[in-house]
Amino acid sequence: MSTSVTSSPQPQPKTQRPTKPRHGAKSLAAVVLLVAITIWAGIGVQVDLPAIAANWRNATTNIIQLLQPDYGFFPKTIPALLETLQMAVIATVIGSALSLPLAFLASRATNPRPKLLAGVRFVMNMIRSVPDILFASILVAVVGVGALSGIMALVLFNVGIIVKLVSESLDGEDAGAQEAALAAGASWPKANRAAMLPQILPSFASQVLYTFELNIRASTVIGLVGAGGLGILIDNVRSFFRYHELSLIILEILVLVLVLESLSAWLRKKLV
Amino acid sequence: MEHTAADIRFSDVSVTYPNGYTGLKNINLTIPAGEMVGIVGLSGAGKSTLIRTINGLVPITSGSINVGAHQLNGRGGTQLRGKDLRELRSNVGMVFQSFNLAKRTTVLNNVLMGRLYHSPAWRTLLGAWKNDDVELAMAALERVEIVPKAYEKASSLSGGQQQRVAIARTLAQRPQVILADEPVASLDPPTSHVVMRDLQRINAELGITVVVNLHFLDLARRYSDRLIGLRSGEVVFDGAGADADESVFENIYGRSLTAEDVLGNKAEL
Numbered sequence: 184m185s186t187s188v189t190s191s192p193q194p195q196p197k198t199q200r201p202t203k204p205r206h207g208a209k210s211l212a213a214v215v216l217l218v219a220i221t222i223w224a225g226i227g228v229q230v231d232l233p234a235i236a237a238n239w240r241n242a243t244t245n246i247i248q249l250l251q252p253d254y255g256f257f258p259k260t261i262p263a264l265l266e267t268l269q270m271a272v273i274a275t276v277i278g279s280a281l282s283l284p285l286a287f288l289a290s291r292a293t294n295p296r297p298k299l300l301a302g303v304r305f306v307m308n309m310i311r312s313v314p315d316i317l318f319a320s321i322l323v324a325v326v327g328v329g330a331l332s333g334i335m336a337l338v339l340f341n342v343g344i345i346v347k348l349v350s351e352s353l354d355g356e357d358a359g360a361q362e363a364a365l366a367a368g369a370s371w372p373k374a375n376r377a378a379m380l381p382q383i384l385p386s387f388a389s390q391v392l393y394t395f396e397l398n399i400r401a402s403t404v405i406g407l408v409g410a411g412g413l414g415i416l417i418d419n420v421r422s423f424f425r426y427h428e429l430s431l432i433i434l435e436i437l438v439l440v441l442v443l444e445s446l447s448a449w450l451r452k453k454l455v
Numbered sequence: 456m457e458h459t460a461a462d463i464r465f466s467d468v469s470v471t472y473p474n475g476y477t478g479l480k481n482i483n484l485t486i487p488a489g490e491m492v493g494i495v496g497l498s499g500a501g502k503s504t505l506i507r508t509i510n511g512l513v514p515i516t517s518g519s520i521n522v523g524a525h526q527l528n529g530r531g532g533t534q535l536r537g538k539d540l541r542e543l544r545s546n547v548g549m550v551f552q553s554f555n556l557a558k559r560t561t562v563l564n565n566v567l568m569g570r571l572y573h574s575p576a577w578r579t580l581l582g583a584w585k586n587d588d589v590e591l592a593m594a595a596l597e598r599v600e601i602v603p604k605a606y607e608k609a610s611s612l613s614g615g616q617q618q619r620v621a622i623a624r625t626l627a628q629r630p631q632v633i634l635a636d637e638p639v640a641s642l643d644p645p646t647s648h649v650v651m652r653d654l655q656r657i658n659a660e661l662g663i664t665v666v667v668n669l670h671f672l673d674l675a676r677r678y679s680d681r682l683i684g685l686r687s688g689e690v691v692f693d694g695a696g697a698d699a700d701e702s703v704f705e706n707i708y709g710r711s712l713t714a715e716d717v718l719g720n721k722a723e724l
């Protein structure tokens with residue numbers, strides 16, 4: 184193509200070429216809007232630069248303490264550390280088990296009933312729009328302080344994510360085998376089980392590992408509102424300004440997250 | 456159990472798609488049990504539509520279709536649905552142009568899909584197939600000579616092998632009828648002949664009715680007892696394959712023939 188253009192004059196086109204649409208005004212408006220929103224947000228939260236500078240003196244002593252973890256505190260953190268890990272494991276298992284059938288109900292490709300589909304999707308969107316820490320606060324109020332409320336919060340958080348991701352991979356999956364199963368007299372659930380499940384199993388497994396990584400991190404945070412694990416411990420030492428101990432806990436979380444994430448990343452690579 | 460066959464009867468069948476397009480117009484046809492019928496016509500003539508009405512994948516707008524003891528009706532008539540529709544479908548196997556296998560699972564699991572209608576829900580859920588069903592699936596694979604690959608992933612097979620697995624899947628249904636929608640359109644010429652001969656053998660040895668849409672005239676003439684020509688949703692030819700000469704095909708296609716219309720001597724076997 185390009186050679187013919189250079190070697191001979193451009194031939195007259197048979198049909199008129201459409202003019203390229205212009206987006207200049209729109210882009211400018213978008214930039215202006217973005218800047219305006221940023222300024223509004225800054226004023227709203229009262230970014231007070233002088234105050235930050237004044238606090239800095241105070242902060243330096245704290246930071247120095249944070250840089251010196253109290254390793255002697257380690258034995259006392261073990262139960263909370265284990266609890267965090269257990270919460271993450273249990274929530275991942277329950278969350279994925281609930282998510283798999285829900286994902287089939289939430290995908291257009293596997294659920295032929297429009298009303299049921301819309302209903303399931305609506306509930307899932309609701310669940311996903313609530314932050315995990317909010318679930319935890321509510322559940323702590325309902326079932327009390329401890330790991331149980333934390334696990335329940337994580338399960339809801341997990342269902343929201345896994346159902347979304349797995350139902351999307353179902354939507355994108357080739358439905359040929361499912362059509363063949365239906366044509367052979369299978370009901371929808373049977374056709375989905377036999378023809379669609381094997382196709383999305385690797386992506387499901389990978390989502391499960393990914394949510395496990397998220398759970399390790401989330402389970403430390405939701406503990407801050409009383410939902411079990413290391414978070415409760417963080418809340419305790421922090422309120423007594425025991426920064427050497429806080430420092431150790433943060434270090435532990437860092438190591439835990441890094442180790443488990445690389446383990447899970449390695450496993451996921453083996454899956455696909 | 457024997458493969459028993461059933462007649463297929465179209466009575467004044469029309470199909471209008473939801474967008475208003477008429478796919479089939481007043482089709483009257485009887486396909487006796489055990490026949491091997493080829494359907495030819497230009498792209499868009501309604502070949503797929505015709506084949507898909509037989510197992511209810513495309514609902515008919517008016518008229519009725521009888522498949523053995525089952526009857527499919529147009530709008531206003533009693534609709535075959537739920538368990539009754541699934542029972543009809545369990546008697547009718549279907550082969551697709553693009554094979555339609557679940558590629559990430561084994562060949563055997565794909566063939567077992569032909570048993571889904573008969574298998575209890577809990578067995579399907581757990582993947583705990585009855586030994587009888589597994590044996591039936593193996594016997595079906597034997598017919599298309601792919602038994603050694605039973606436990607391999609479907610994706611690891613060649614196109615021709617995948618289509619033969621799809622044929623085995625229909626055999627596992629112990630069907631009365633096999634519908635094939637351009638089963639060789641994605642295959643090279645030698646493989647096309649292998650697959651067509653499989654279908655021919657199944658028709659001859661098991662007495663299963665085979666209705667096959669074909670793109671190439673020479674394949675259609677060679678492998679079918681009877682040819683049906685479609686043009687714009689209407690039957691414009693119905694007769695023995697041997698009677699279909701060039702002028703007949705030019706009438707079906709509404710134009711003169713080209714090299715594109717025959718698979719040709721590209722590979723003579």
Ligand SMILES: Nc1ncnc2c1ncn2[C@@H]1O[C@H](COP(=O)(O)OP(=O)(O)OP(=O)(O)O)[C@@H](O)[C@H]1O
Pocket residue numbers: 472473474476477478496497498499500501502503504505
């Ligand atoms: N779901 C649908 N909705 C609307 N129109 C359709 C639908 N399916 C098919 N058609 C139209 O009906 C006509 C017949 O289609 P059909 O698929 O039966 O043709 P065909 O003979 O199988 O063609 P091909 O050789 O391309 O497969 C075509 O014009 C097609 O566009």
Ligand SMILES: [Mg+2]
Pocket residue numbers: 502503504636
């Ligand atoms: Mg077609």
